[in-house]
Amino acid sequence: MIPYGRQEITESDIDAVIEVLRSDFLTQGPKVPEFERMVAEHVGARHGLAVNSATSALHIACLALGLGNGDWLWTSPVTFVASANCGLYCGACVDFVDIDSRTYNLCPVALRKKLEVARTENRLPKIVVAVHLSGQPCDMKAIAALADEYGFKVIEDASHAIGGKYRGEFIGNGRYSDVTVFSFHPVKIVTTAEGGVAVTNDDELARKMDLFRNHGITRDTSLMTQEPDGPWYYQQVELGFNYRMTELQAALGVSQMQRLDHFVARRHQLAGRYDQLLADLPVITPWQHPDSYSGLHLYVVRLQLAGLDVSHRAFFEYLRSNGVGVNLHYIPVHTQPYYKAMGFEAQDFPEAMAYYSEAISLPMFHGMAEEQQDAVVAAVKGAFGELA
Template identity: 75%
Template sequence: MIPYGSQDISQADIDAVVAALQSDFLTQGPQVPLFEQTVASHVGAKHALAVNSATSALHIACLALGLGPGDWLWTTPVTFVASANCGLYCGAQVDFVDIDPRTYNLCPKALESKLLAAQKSDKLPKVVVAVHLSGQPCDMTAIRVLGQKYGFKIIEDASHAIGGKYKGEPIGNGRYSDITVFSFHPVKIITTAEGGMALTNSDELAVHMGLLRSHGITRDTAQMTHAPDGPWYYQQIGLGFNYRMTELQAALGLSQMQRLDIFVARRHQLAQRYDQLLAALPVTTPWQQTDSYSGLHLYIIRLKLDKICKTHRQVFESLREQGIGVNLHYIPIHTQPYYQRMGYKMGDYPQAEKYYAEAISLPMYHTLSYIQQDQVVAALQRALAV
C-alpha cells in the first residue's frame, strides 16, 4: 500500500532522540526551548511555544485571546474538527464560513458577507481561525483587513503549512494574525511524533500561553503575588493544563527542522509532476495562488463527475483496492452528527459540500518515488475508466 502521507526518519533523527533519551532530562530540559527558538527564527516570529499537539496549541491560543462563553469562533467547514472544537473547549459558540471554490480555503468574500449580517444581529466573532488547507495560505491580507474593521482576532491554523510562504515571507511570522499554529503529527511536513506549536509576536500572549500549557504555574518572581518562600518556590496563578512537549519530541523536531526546506522543495517537485501526469484526466488539479508558496502537505484532486461514469466512492474504493492509500481531507465539520445536533445541516455551506463530493487526496510525502507516483497515476487512470 502506498500511503497518502508518511514520515521520513533519518539516522540523524534517531541519533538525536537517543541522545535526548540518554540525557539528564526527558521533559522540561534544554531541547524544547531550543526547538522553539529554531522554529521561531526560521519563520521570523518573536515567540514560539511547543506543546503536545496542534489541538492543544489551538486551545491555548483561543484562551489567551480571551475566547469564552458568549463569544463566537468562526472557521472553515473544510478542516479537521480541532479547528472548530477549540472554540467549544472554551465555552464559546462555533460557526462556519464557506470555502473559496479554487483554493478550498475560507473565502474572504463569504466572510465579509457573513460579517455584515452578524454585525446587524450583534453576533460578530471574537476569533476567526483561518486554516491553510494543504499548506496553501489563505488570503491573509483580506482577512486581516476585515479583522481590523470588525474587531476580531485571527488564528492561522497552519498545521499543514510550515515551510510555506505568503507574499514572499514565511508562514508563521505573525504579520497577519495574532497567533499561528503548526502541527508536527507524523503525516505532516516535519514530525515530532505528536506535537504542535503556537507562535506569536505578542509578549503578553506568549506569557499567557506559557502558563496555560503547564498548569498555570510560574517560577517568574515578577508574576508572583509575593516574594518566593525559597529557591524551591512556584505559584499557580491561573488554571492551566499539562500540554507540555517532551525532550524526545523536541529533539526529533530539531533534527527534522534541518531538512524542512528540502522536504517542501521535494513536495513541489512531486506536485509539478502530478500536474503534468494528470493534465489529460477528468480531474481538477490543485490551483495555487501566485503570491504563495504552499507547504504542500496534501495534493488534492477533484473528480469531474460529469465527465466520468463512476461515482466518487467507486473511484476512491478502486484506488484503495489497487493499493493506493488515498484519503479525503476533510468531511465538512457541519455534517458531523455532533455539529448537526447544534442545528447545522446539509445545504448550509454549498461550496464545502460540493468539494466533499469530489475531493480525493493522492499520496504526497518527501520519500514518494517517481515510480510510486507513476503507480498512483496508473491506478487513477484505471479507476476512472469505463
C-alpha cells in the same frame, strides 16, 4: 499500499533522540527551547511555544486571546475538527464560513458578507481561525483587513503549512495574525511524532500561552500574589493544562527542521509532476494562488464524474483496492453529528459540500519515489478506464 502521507526518519533523527535518552532530561530540558527558537526563527516570529499537539496549541491560543462563554469563533468547514473544537473547549459558540472554490480555504468574500450580517445581529466573532488547507495559505491580507474593520482576532491554523510562504514571507511571521499554529504529526511535513508549536510576536500572548500549557503554574515572582516562601516556591495563577512537549519530541523536531526546505521543495517537484501526468484526465488539480508558496502537505484533486457512470465512493474504493492509500481531507465539520446537533445543515455551506463530493487526497510525501507516483497515476487512469 502507497500511503497518502509518510514521515521520513533518518539515522541523524534517531541519533538525536538517543542522545536525549542518554541525557539528564527527558522532559523540561534544553531541547524544547531549542526547537521553539528554531521554529520561531525560521518563520520570523518572536516567540514559539511547543506543546504536545496542534490541537493543544489551538486551545491555548484561544485561551490567551480571551475566548470564553458567549463569544464566537468562526472557521472553515473544510478542516480537521480541532480547528472548531478549540472554540468549544473555551465555552464559546462556533460557526463556519464557506470556502473559496479554487483554493478550498476560507473565502474572504463570504467572510465579509457574514460579518455584515453578524454586525446587525450583535454576534460578531471574537476569533477567526484561518485554515491553510493542504499548506496553501489563505488570503491573509484580506482577512487581516476585515479583522481591523470588525475587531476580531486571527489565528492561522497552519498545521499543513510549515515551510510555506505568503506574499514572499514565511507563514507564521505574524504580519497578518495574532497567533499561528503548526502541527508536527507524523504525516505532516516535519514530525516530532506528535506535537505542535504556536508562534506569536506578542509578548503577553506568549506569556499567557506558556502558563496555559503548564498547569497555569509560574515561578515568575512578578506574576505572584506574594513574596516566595523560598527557592522552591511556585504559584498556580491560571487554570492551565499539561500540554508540554517532551525532550524526545523536540530533539526529533530539531533534527527534522534542518531538512524542512528540502522537504517542501521535493513536494513541489512531486506536485508539478502530478500536474503533468494528470493533465489529460477529468480531474481538477490543485490551483495555486500567485501570492502563495504552499507547504504542500496534501495533493487534493477533484474528480469530474458528471456524465460518467461511476460514484465518488466507487472511485475511492477502486484506488484503495489497487494499492493506493488515498484519503479525503476533510469531511465538512458542520456535517458531523456533534455539530449537526447544534442546528447546522449540510447545505448551509454549499461550496464545502461541492468540494466534499469530489475531493480525493492522492499520496504526497517527500520520500515518495517517482515509481510510486507513476503507480498512483496508473491506478487513477485505471479507475477511469474500468469504472467510467
